[in-house]
Amino acid sequence: MLAHVLLNSTIRRRFSSVMDETRSLIVVCQLTSKNDLEANFEVAKGMMKRAKERKAKMVFFPECFDYVGQTREENETLALTESDNYIDRYRNCAKEYGLWLSLGGFHQKDPAGFRKPFNTHLIIDEKGETRGVYRKLHLFDLDIPGKVRLVESEFSSHGNEIPKPVCTPVGNVAMSICYDLRFAELALWYRMNGAHILTYPAAFTVNTGLAHWETLLRARAIETQCYIVAAAQTGKHNDKRSSYGHSMVVDPWGAVIAQCSETIDMCFAEISLSYLDEVRKLQPVFDHRRSDLYSLIAVQKNEIGNEVYMFDNHSIPADHVFYRSTYTFCFVNRNPILPGHVLVCPIRNVERLTKLSHAETSDLFITAKRIQAMLEDYYKATSSTVCVQDGPEAGQTVSHVHVHIFPRKKGDFGGDPDNVYRELAEHDKAGEKRFRDKEEMRNEANIYRSLLVTGEAK
Numbered sequence: 001m002l003a004h005v006l007l008n009s010t011i012r013r014r015f016s017s018v019m020d021e022t023r024s025l026i027v028v029c030q031l032t033s034k035n036d037l038e039a040n041f042e043v044a045k046g047m048m049k050r051a052k053e054r055k056a057k058m059v060f061f062p063e064c065f066d067y068v069g070q071t072r073e074e075n076e077t078l079a080l081t082e083s084d085n086y087i088d089r090y091r092n093c094a095k096e097y098g099l100w101l102s103l104g105g106f107h108q109k110d111p112a113g114f115r116k117p118f119n120t121h122l123i124i125d126e127k128g129e130t131r132g133v134y135r136k137l138h139l140f141d142l143d144i145p146g147k148v149r150l151v152e153s154e155f156s157s158h159g160n161e162i163p164k165p166v167c168t169p170v171g172n173v174a175m176s177i178c179y180d181l182r183f184a185e186l187a188l189w190y191r192m193n194g195a196h197i198l199t200y201p202a203a204f205t206v207n208t209g210l211a212h213w214e215t216l217l218r219a220r221a222i223e224t225q226c227y228i229v230a231a232a233q234t235g236k237h238n239d240k241r242s243s244y245g246h247s248m249v250v251d252p253w254g255a256v257i258a259q260c261s262e263t264i265d266m267c268f269a270e271i272s273l274s275y276l277d278e279v280r281k282l283q284p285v286f287d288h289r290r291s292d293l294y295s296l297i298a299v300q301k302n303e304i305g306n307e308v309y310m311f312d313n314h315s316i317p318a319d320h321v322f323y324r325s326t327y328t329f330c331f332v333n334r335n336p337i338l339p340g341h342v343l344v345c346p347i348r349n350v351e352r353l354t355k356l357s358h359a360e361t362s363d364l365f366i367t368a369k370r371i372q373a374m375l376e377d378y379y380k381a382t383s384s385t386v387c388v389q390d391g392p393e394a395g396q397t398v399s400h401v402h403v404h405i406f407p408r409k410k411g412d413f414g415g416d417p418d419n420v421y422r423e424l425a426e427h428d429k430a431g432e433k434r435f436r437d438k439e440e441m442r443n444e445a446n447i448y449r450s451l452l453v454t455g456e457a458k
Contacts, residue, residue, distance in 0.1 A: 023270035024170040027051040027059045030247040030260040030267075032235040033068045037078070037086060040067060045093055047266055052097035054268065057169045062201045062231040062247070063105035063119065063178050070238045072155045079107040079117040082130065091128035098126045100168050104201020104231055105136065105177045107156075115157040121175045121201065123166045132166035134175035135159025138183055152179075161301050162186070164193050170271045171196030171227070178202040181216050181230075184223060189298050191224040191286070196276055198226045203233035209244025214256065221250040225280050227271055234262050252279040297362045299370070300326045304449075312349060312400035320441050322448035323371065327363040330371055332444045334435045337423045340375045341406035342448075344368045351399045353390045368403045374451050381407030385420055395425045 029047045033040045044061060051059045066086065069075035080086055087106070094101050101124040108120035123132035137159050139152040165172035174190035174197065181200045190198055198220060204213050213230075221228045227249065234245025248259040249269035258269035280286070302324045309316040309329055316331050323330040327348070333341045344367055346360050356364065372384050384407050389395040404424065413419035 023272045024058070025054065025056045026170055026229065026249070026269055026271055027054070027056045028229060028231045028247045028249060028258065028260070028267050028269065029059060029061050029065075030232055030234050030245055030263070030265045031062055031065060032237060032243075032264055033062075033064050033066070033233060034237055035067050035069050035074060035078070037067050040065065041086070041089060043264065044090070048093045048097050048099060048101075050266065051099060056099065056268070058100040058102065058173075060102040060199060060201065060229050060231040061104050062233050063203045064107075064233055065103055065201075066106040068203070068233070068237040068241060070240070075107060075155050076117060079109045081109050081111070082120070082122070082133070087122070088128075091124055094124050094126055095128045100125055100131075100170070102173065102175075102199055102201070102229075102231070104199065108135070110157060116155055118157050118159060119177055120159075121177050121199070123168070123173060123175065125168075131168070132163055132173070132175055134163050134177070135161070136177040136180065137162070137186070138179045140179045162189065162298050164300075165190060165195040165197075171273055171276075173197045173199060173229075174226075176200050178204065181220065184220065185296055187220045187224050187226075189296050191226055192296065195224070195226055196273060197271065198224060198228050200228065200230040201232070202230060204244040206242055206244045209246065213244060213246060214248070217248060217250050218254045218256070221252060222254040225252045225276065225283065225285070227251060227276065229269075232260070234260070234264065252276045291358070295358055295362070297359075297366065298326075299363075299366050302326060304329075309347070310349060310400075311343075311345060311402070312398045314398065317438075320438075320445050322445040323367065323452055325363055325367050327360045328367040330367065330448075332441045332448070334441065336406065336436075337420070338406045338408070338412060340379050340381075341404065342371060342375070343402045344371055344405060345400055345402035350401050353388055353401050356401065364401075364403065368405060370452075371448075372405050374448065375405060375407045378447070378451060379407040379409075381409055383408040387424070389424065395421075 031043060044065060048059055066080060067078055069078060090101060090103060103122040105119050105121050108118040119136035121134040122130055125131050139156060139158050141151045141153050143149045143151055163175060165174040172194050174195040176186060176199060180186055187198055217228050217230050229249050230247055232245055232247040233243035236242045245262040246259060247267060249257050251257050258267040260267045304318055304321050304324045306318050309321055321329050321331045327346055328344060329347055330342055330344045333343055346356060346364055350356055368386060372386060376384055384405060387404050
């Protein structure tokens with residue numbers, strides 16, 4: 001107890017030393033969106049104009065800033081695209097007023113045309129350009145017969161990617177939406193990937209808002225030592241739906257520094273990265289985490305780009321690569337022993353499996369599972385060979401850890417499945433005359449890229 005009192009005293013003295021440094025003003029907007037998009041936009045535009053007058057740098061809007069439909073059918077019918085004129089009007093306001101915008105959740109049509117709308121959070125810069133896209137990961141599905149039924153997955157599709165925090169004039173901003181607030185792992189991952197500010201645009205129900213809203217927001221702030229910005233919907237949207245309101249900003253120490261009540265409103269807060277740094281220095285909890293005993297694993301897809309990838313001393317052109325995550329890349333095989341034979345390996349050149357970091361190991365095999373599922377689906381297979389030849393005596397001919405994956409069917413290798421190991425040991429020892437045409441490899445990689453993008457590989 002004495003140590004805690006002394007720490008609080010030290011914190012108060014240290015924080016007072018950063019009060020005079022430059023801070024960034026943000027605005028948090030609270031709306032009561034209905035099914036009238038034009039009326040909703042006019043309210044938002046007035047808020048952006050007011051934010052400009054106060055010299056704010058960034059404005060945060062809640063989930064469903066575009067509309068709240070009266071029926072499930074209306075929610076789907078009114079859905080927008082990212083390039084829709086309605087979103088362009090927000091882009092134009094960003095340019096006119098010189099503001100960054102967090103558009104905390106609009107009903108986005110599936111670009112592929114296969115699924116229900118996504119709940120999509122956009123970050124737009126002062127030039128009107130998209131700087132971040134996040135599709136809500138966690139959908140609230142609750143069905144208690146005779147009591148309550150709210151099944152979000154019946155009218156919305158979930159996202160499959162976690163984007164890194166977006167660098168903005170007010171700090172590195174991480175994107176989430178509403179129900180994501182209840183999943184601390186996502187918040188911790190964002191902190192570990194450089195976040196200063198976590199966003200939770202929301203439309204909390206009145207009952208859950210009264211019970212949990214502020215408690216959860218303060219918990220996320222304290223455990224991540226980040227600012228929390230939570231723009232919320234409030235009031236009655238229609239006869240079936242009302243929201244709790246109480247938009248707020250919480251600082252890295254867990255203090256509520258700005259809050260709206262239960263009406264359409266705005267609140268203002270200052271973001272101080274110096275203050276944030278002081279909190280983290282005085283409570284260095286992330287230095288004390290036991291990564292030898294537990295860790296956070298996230299499957300993060302990255303852009304493949306145009307660079308040349310290195311497989312030991314072999315150059316792999318980008319158009320032969322069909323997937324890349326944080327630590328792993330996957331490419332088609334120049335000399336496959338069966339159709340669908342691909343390689344999955346760490347981006348870092350590591351000779352042995354045992355020399356991979358925990359993060360690299362997790363990412364490698366999570367990626368391998370995803371690629372295996374995609375290949376089995378595409379080749380209509382129910383079995384696969386997944387193996388690592390770890391070291392020369394195990395048959396490794398390229399000194400770079402790699403996982404062989406290829407789908408299997410009855411009758412492969414003369415009906416003896418174990419003949420695969422003889423084939424693996426010999427298949428890459430031939431001269432270049434056996435290697436496939438580069439155009440053929442490029443076409444195969446494009447097929448796999450397409451399958452992974454459309455989400456057919458879960």
